[in-house]
Amino acid sequence: MRFPSVALDTLIDEFAKLPGIGRKTAQRLAMYILHEPKIEAEQLAKALLDVKEKVVRCTICQNITDVGTDPCAICASKARDRTVICVVESPVDMLAFEKTGHYKGLYHVLHGVISPLDGVGPDDIKVRELLARIPVGEASGVREVVLALNPTIEGETTSLYLARLLKPLGIAVTKIARGIPVGAELEYVDEATLSRAMEGRTVV
C-alpha cells in the first residue's frame, strides 16, 4: 500500500535507495520534508546537485576538493610538513587522521586497494600518481611515506606492493602500528591483534 501522492511515493523510493535507509526511515524522512519549509528541501536539493558539479580530485594528492581549489587546502598549505606523505585508502580515512590533529604531513588518497578478487589492480587505484610525487633522482623533498591502509588482506597486500615500489627510491617506507586499541581490555582483544601487539613491542 502506498500514499495517495505519486510525488511523495517517489521521494520515499529515492530516499530508500540510499545505503542504510529502509522504507520506514525513508517514509519518515519524506514526511519530514513535506512538513518543513520549502527552503529546507531546496537547500538539500541544491547541495546534492552541487556535490556532483563542484567536487573534483586534487591533482596532487587525489583527495576530494572543490573546483577552483586545486591543489587542495592541505597540499597548498605552508604549515604542513612536506617531507612526509601518508597513504590512505579513501577521503574518510584522511579525515580520521585529521581529526586527531596530530599528523602534520601531506596525504595521498589511493581511492581503493589492490583486490584481485574484485578485479582491482594497481592501475585501478592512484599508485601512478603517488609515484609521480617522488620522482627518481630528483629532489622531491619527500623523506618518508607512511602506509596507513586498513588492516585487511587487501590493505596488507597493497602495503606490501607499495613498499616494494617505494623502497628503491631511497625513502623511508613505514606502516602505522598494529596493536591493542586504547581503552581495550586484553582479555577481549582477538589473537591476531595480540600477536601483532607482541611483535611490535617497544622499549619503555
Added chain:
Amino acid sequence: MRFPSVALDTLIDEFAKLPGIGRKTAQRLAMYILHEPKIEAEQLAKALLDVKEKVVRCTICQNITDVGTDPCAICASKARDRTVICVVESPVDMLAFEKTGHYKGLYHVLHGVISPLDGVGPDDIKVRELLARIPVGEASGVREVVLALNPTIEGETTSLYLARLLKPLGIAVTKIARGIPVGAELEYVDEATLSRAMEGRTVV
C-alpha cells in the same frame, strides 16, 4: 575537522539536519552520493523539489494528494463505503489502516490532536473540515464516524471532544478497540492495556 571540499561539507550538513540522521550517517550518505552516477543525485534532488511543489491536501478528507488529483483517490473511489469515515491523526496512520486491506470506508486526517500544553486547539486541526462533511439535517450519507486516534492523553482528549460534537448529529460515533495486541503474551502486557482489554471484553 572537515572535508577539504565545501560542497561535500554542505551536503553532509544538509543530510545531518534530517531527523534520525547523525553526522556519521550524513557523511556516509554524502560519500555515497559522491560516488554514485550523477543521475541518482539529480533524481533525489528532483523528488525533493517535486514533493514541495506537487503535494497538496485533499479538500474533502485533508489527506495528502497530488496537485490535479483533488479529491484524492480514496475520496473519489466508487469502491469505498461512503457511509463510514475513519478519523486519524496523520497520513501515516491512514496508511497503516490501508495496509491491513480490511477497512473499506473513507478517511479524515486531522493533521494533529488537541494538545493545550502545546497550544494546539480544535481550530488548529481539521475539525471544521470534518463537520463540513456531515451537514446537519442534510442527507450526507454518513452513518458512522470511527475515531482512530493514538492512545495518548491528547488522542483520548480529541476523541472525547469529537464524540461530543458528532453525537448530536444523529450518527454512530465509535472508537477503535483498546486491548492486547495480537501475538502479545499476557504476562508482559502493561496494566492499562490489560484493564482496557477486560473492560472491552466481547461475547465469544
